[in-house]
Amino acid sequence: MMCELCGRDAPFLKEVIIEGSRLMVCPGCAKMGTRYIEEKQRDIPKALIEERLRRRTLKARPKDIYQEIGESLVEDYSARIMKARQKKCLTREEMGRMINEKAGVIGRLENGSLRPDDALRKKIERFLGVSLLTKATKGILTHRTRARGMTLGDLIKIEKDKGK
Ligand SMILES: [Zn+2]
CATH class of the missing domain: 1.10.260 (434 Repressor (Amino-terminal Domain))
Structure with a gap:
């Protein structure tokens, strides 16, 4: 069985809540979440999850990806x-x-x-006396979080990446 968080093959999976999402994860990843049943009883307010997501979005901002585009032959x-x-x-x-x-x-x-x-x-x-190269430009590949805010999926993905 494959852990939905880290992708590792696990002998058994636990159903947990991680940042508001229900996931089937391996025992290792289960520590990162709360057990589904418990979470359900506690019923974390949606506002709290949204607040966490908002904070994460702010934190993610400086991580805009800069891409160095080297000089290349012009198309024409x-x-x-x-x-x-x-x-x-x-x-x-x-x-x-x-x-x-x-x-x-x-x-x-x-x-x-x-x-x-x-x-x-x-x-x-x-x-x-012509130039056949495009100008070297340093562009920002706009980070997705800036374009549309962060989603639950992004957050889970970040957690997942951390685990590597
Ligand atoms: Zn896992």
Whole structure:
């Protein structure tokens, strides 16, 4: 049988209340909750649970996840290369000769069948005077708790993660 809290396989499960949720958990996790029957009798006020959730939500806020997005090739590199080449009034052959690449390479870059490696990209950028990289941005992956407040499921998940 699988514990609904930690996911471990347990010989038997206990029915407990953890943060207001009824769960079938292993003996180890059962210590974290109150026995279902007891809880039912005590009947924790909903407001108290909500208050706990609210506090947890506040605590979770500084944990917004920052994601470092590195520089990457722009999606429309093909179009940018072709446009810049045409602006210089160069054929693919001419441009190829000038940067020491075959015309076929330029063609494949321009139809998107070839993604330039770093060296080729830099060479093309220098030659054409264009940028083929997206700007490096540091964005916030908005943490779910900020977007919609914390749910019981989130809270249980946090407890679960702690147990690991
Ligand atoms: Zn467990």
